[in-house]
Amino acid sequence: MAFTPKLKLTSLTLTAFRNHVSTRVQPGAALIALCGHNGAGKTNVLEAVSLLMPGRGLRGAPYEDLVNARMSDGRGWAVSAVVENDGLETRIGTAFEPRPAGEDELSPGSAASREVRIDGQVQRSAGALAGHVRILLLTPAMDRLFAGPASDRRRYLDRLAAVFDASHGTRVNALERVLRERNRLLSEDRLQARWLDSVEAQLAEAAVAVAAARNSAMAIVAGFVAQGRDGARSSTFPWAEVTVDGELERQLIERPAVQIEDEYRTLLADSRGLDRAAGRTLRGPHRSDLVVVHGPRAMEARLCSTGEQKALLLGLVLAQARAVRDTFSGAAPLLLLDEVVAHLDAVRRGALMDELLELGSQTWMTGTDRHLFEAASGEIEVFEVADGQVSASVRREQETA
Numbered sequence: 001m002a003f004t005p006k007l008k009l010t011s012l013t014l015t016a017f018r019n020h021v022s023t024r025v026q027p028g029a030a031l032i033a034l035c036g037h038n039g040a041g042k043t044n045v046l047e048a049v050s051l052l053m054p055g056r057g058l059r060g061a062p063y064e065d066l067v068n069a070r071m072s073d074g075r076g077w078a079v080s081a082v083v084e085n086d087g088l089e090t091r092i093g094t095a096f097e098p099r100p101a102g103e104d105e106l107s108p109g110s111a112a113s114r115e116v117r118i119d120g121q122v123q124r125s126a127g128a129l130a131g132h133v134r135i136l137l138l139t140p141a142m143d144r145l146f147a148g149p150a151s152d153r154r155r156y157l158d159r160l161a162a163v164f165d166a167s168h169g170t171r172v173n174a175l176e177r178v179l180r181e182r183n184r185l186l187s188e189d190r191l192q193a194r195w196l197d198s199v200e201a202q203l204a205e206a207a208v209a210v211a212a213a214r215n216s217a218m219a220i221v222a223g224f225v226a227q228g229r230d231g232a233r234s235s236t237f238p239w240a241e242v243t244v245d246g247e248l249e250r251q252l253i254e255r256p257a258v259q260i261e262d263e264y265r266t267l268l269a270d271s272r273g274l275d276r277a278a279g280r281t282l283r284g285p286h287r288s289d290l291v292v293v294h295g296p297r298a299m300e301a302r303l304c305s306t307g308e309q310k311a312l313l314l315g316l317v318l319a320q321a322r323a324v325r326d327t328f329s330g331a332a333p334l335l336l337l338d339e340v341v342a343h344l345d346a347v348r349r350g351a352l353m354d355e356l357l358e359l360g361s362q363t364w365m366t367g368t369d370r371h372l373f374e375a376a377s378g379e380i381e382v383f384e385v386a387d388g389q390v391s392a393s394v395r396r397e398q399e400t401a
């Protein structure tokens, strides 16, 4: 049985990106393992892949930080890829040029942006990347997802919603922009009621749109979580029950969006005094949280052991990947699994790779030891990474029973 991902990168090029001067990876297998010592440049490759979607990438780092610090030509970085989706090729490129010294003072505060090209055509913004490559990722930083601040879980939720709905990122940005505007107006000595009315109307519209998109993403994922719960699918990784804990999200399940929007606008107008005193907008979807419960244990994820949390996160990502695959006519999302396999015992590693092959995702994994990847019963391609260079792959193909 051949496991050929429907959506995959057939070529990835990093230029002056972090510790990579010029790196090209041309994967042929569904499972890709990047092996090498700490600091070799493995995560940097995954970060480059993550920049093929909108946003700041896997580490959320400023684009300036991605410029290869050892190359002193003052030029920026570039990442390009050939994406194949159901046999159709798209070339995606993204690049960043640091502004010459002195220009920052001319436009202080404006974050430098990256250029995006799709099939050679310069795009208006990185938002144009949405919908071209769908990616789910799992990184060591996400170990604290369940126990850490709600803002991390919101970002996680919104990133997931953006995988299902390409315009979600723009929506979230709009919500944040209008929120800042309202908070700014509230901080002025004299309240400008007319301005506030108008900004609050925009805020209510953006808030309801964001909440509704989160709900629909969760509803799709819930269907796949249910397969685990009802035993329709057996997995080594536990199923996770996920719900959005948010006022608007909850209301939207019961009543029409127009009504919720009206009510939230009224609430905003009524709470100007309170919000002004607090220095921020106290209620709305920018305060929502994601509640995750370890299904088999019936225990809130934040109360589970570290090992249980890691397994749960994997179970959740696998369910999300299946949901994405079935939403987009069988094209499973790319998965970036940074330092994930090292934490699993050999049996679970093997089970994970079997599930990944069955899923049909092109999966990019990292690990310090190539033995970690020997558990795969199917096709896996191992690349050696050392000092910002990726060596030709060693390909292993075994017949699966």
Ligand SMILES: Nc1ncnc2c1ncn2[C@@H]1O[C@H](COP(=O)(O)OP(=O)(O)O)[C@@H](O)[C@H]1O
Pocket: 017, 018, 019, 020, 036, 037, 038, 039, 040, 041, 042, 043, 044, 045, 065, 066, 067, 068, 069, 070, 366, 385
């Ligand atoms: N902008 C940069 N320029 C040059 N090297 C960088 C830059 N940013 C990070 N690095 C280097 O990249 C290496 C880390 O790469 P990373 O991919 O995280 O390693 P790992 O293989 O352990 O995942 C470190 O040695 C770090 O110093």
Ligand SMILES: [Mg+2]
Pocket: 039, 042, 043, 044, 338, 339, 366
């Ligand atoms: Mg790393």
